[in-house]
Amino acid sequence: MSDTVELRIFMLKDVLVVGGRAREHALQWKLSGDTEVGRVYCAPGNGGTQHNVPISETDIEGLARFAKENNLFTVVGPELPIAMGIANHFWAEGLGICAPTREAARLETSKAWCKEFLAGRGIPTPQFKVFDDPEMAKEHVRSVDYKVVVKADGLCEGKGVIVCDSAAEAEEAIERLMVRREFGDAGAKVVIEKRLYGEERSFMAISDGTRIEAFASSRDYKKLQDNDEGPNTGGMGAYSPAPAGPETERQMYDIAWKIVTGMRDEGFPFVGFIYVGFMIVGGKPQVLEINSRLGDPETETLVRRMDSPLFPYIEAAAHSSLDETVRRRGAIRWKNWSAVTVVLASKGYPDRDYARGEAVTFRPMDGMAYIFHAGTKKVGGGIVTDGGRNFAVTALGRDLEYAAYNAYEAVESIRYPSKILRRDIARNVTPAEALQSKA
Numbered sequence: 450m451s452d453t454v455e456l457r458i459f460m461l462k463d464v465l466v467v468g469g470r471a472r473e474h475a476l477q478w479k480l481s482g483d484t485e486v487g488r489v490y491c492a493p494g495n496g497g498t499q500h501n502v503p504i505s506e507t508d509i510e511g512l513a514r515f516a517k518e519n520n521l522f523t524v525v526g527p528e529l530p531i532a533m534g535i536a537n538h539f540w541a542e543g544l545g546i547c548a549p550t551r552e553a554a555r556l557e558t559s560k561a562w563c564k565e566f567l568a569g570r571g572i573p574t575p576q577f578k579v580f581d582d583p584e585m586a587k588e589h590v591r592s593v594d595y596k597v598v599v600k601a602d603g604l605c606e607g608k609g610v611i612v613c614d615s616a617a618e619a620e621e622a623i624e625r626l627m628v629r630r631e632f633g634d635a636g637a638k639v640v641i642e643k644r645l646y647g648e649e650r651s652f653m654a655i656s657d658g659t660r661i662e663a664f665a666s667s668r669d670y671k672k673l674q675d676n677d678e679g680p681n682t683g684g685m686g687a688y689s690p691a692p693a694g695p696e697t698e699r700q701m702y703d704i705a706w707k708i709v710t711g712m713r714d715e716g717f718p719f720v721g722f723i724y725v726g727f728m729i730v731g732g733k734p735q736v737l738e739i740n741s742r743l744g745d746p747e748t749e750t751l752v753r754r755m756d757s758p759l760f761p762y763i764e765a766a767a768h769s770s771l772d773e774t775v776r777r778r779g780a781i782r783w784k785n786w787s788a789v790t791v792v793l794a795s796k797g798y799p800d801r802d803y804a805r806g807e808a809v810t811f812r813p814m815d816g817m818a819y820i821f822h823a824g825t826k827k828v829g830g831g832i833v834t835d836g837g838r839n840f841a842v843t844a845l846g847r848d849l850e851y852a853a854y855n856a857y858e859a860v861e862s863i864r865y866p867s868k869i870l871r872r873d874i875a876r877n878v879t880p881a882e883a884l885q886s887k888a
């Protein structure tokens with residue numbers, strides 16, 4: 450073996466991706482292709498991920514032990530381990546990790562805290578009130594002359610946001626969250642927000658606590674059914690690019706930067722991936738939500754378009770050296786292609802009464818699409834369903850229309866009895882110019 454080869458192998462960094470959804474499969478897929486990265490483990494992973502480690506995403510000590518024994522750098526996908534303080538624990542143990550601390554993650558783990566933070570810094574966000582008494586909350590929704598969105602304060606996997614068409618629906622939402630406690634203590638407190646009408650955009654970036662490096666534009670589809678009908682889900686599809694016009698995009702960037710520097714000033718530097726969900730009304734972005742992690746399924750869409758390695762930016766965020774890395778390597782580059790993700794779920798999702806263990810068959814498909822697994826597992830030599838969302842089929846195309854065509858072709862190659870999907874992902878896309886006037 451030559452000296453050069455030996456040196457390269459010595460420098461490769463092995464990585465642990467925590468989680469087992471399609472976003473984590475996408476992160477593993479992307480990181481495995483980075484030249485600086487060696488083996489990428491996934492804990493616990495799913496039926497599509499490689500090098501799975503049977504440690505739950507909430508077993509923080511078990512994950513830390515595995516990372517230490519194998520000298521791994523850790524990247525965290527889902528919100529739960531972040532909310533539990535995985536970053537606090539890993540930092541204390543001297544282990545490399547890209548995830549915000551429990552305190553910084555309050556932007557996601559308490560919607561009430563987040564709204565107060567935004568309002569306190571003059572960051573545009575819909576008018577709101579916070580309640581911990583259901584009767585007072587109901588009185589409020591009866592008294593206002595606008596439609597509302599009722600949001601559980603705590604974590605609910607994207608399902609604790611109830612968009613209401615009438616005061617009666619809002620009262621029922623309060624009953625579900627605060628009285629029947631469908632999401633447990635996450636609904637002990639609610640935020641009641643004025644409902645806005647516009648177009649949603651997902652802004653994602655990586656932050657080292659001081660600076661942010663933005664990802665390409667994208668948007669997701671949160672409702673279960675076509676034409677944005679049915680209940681909210683974790684996300685049924687996404688596409689990128691999703692331009693909103695240079696001025697609106699600049700405003701979104703400025704707001705995300707204000708959030709990160711605001712957190713630093715509060716004494717909770719935000720290190721890791723940040724997701725700001727915007728509603729654009731008349732060209733002006735307003736913050737609907739902040740997540741302390743990457744979006745799912747937006748990540749599946751974005752990794753297919755990312756033309757730079759991801760790991761150097763992740764490592765730089767953890768080492769507070771994003772500026773230097775961007776100076777040395779340049780900003781993250783994006784392929785001049787479009788990408789569309791269509792999520793396949795099991796009938797019954799987003800409730801919990803869906804079938805599990807259904808055998809999945811795959812037919813060959815063309816190379817423009819890639820199947821990221823979510824709720825699946827390997828049994829014998831095959832794949833069975835094992836969750837509400839099962840796959841995120843992501844395809845490239847020279848424009849959105851082709852990418853959507855390729856994704857929907859690929860969707861047909863996956864079969865299982867309970868398969869459901871939306872048929873309108875990336876169809877009837879609003880052009881950026883139209884967003885400027887849509888109110």
Ligand code: GLY
Binds near residue numbers: 607683740744
């Ligand atoms: N796609 C929205 C989310 O990840 O919360």
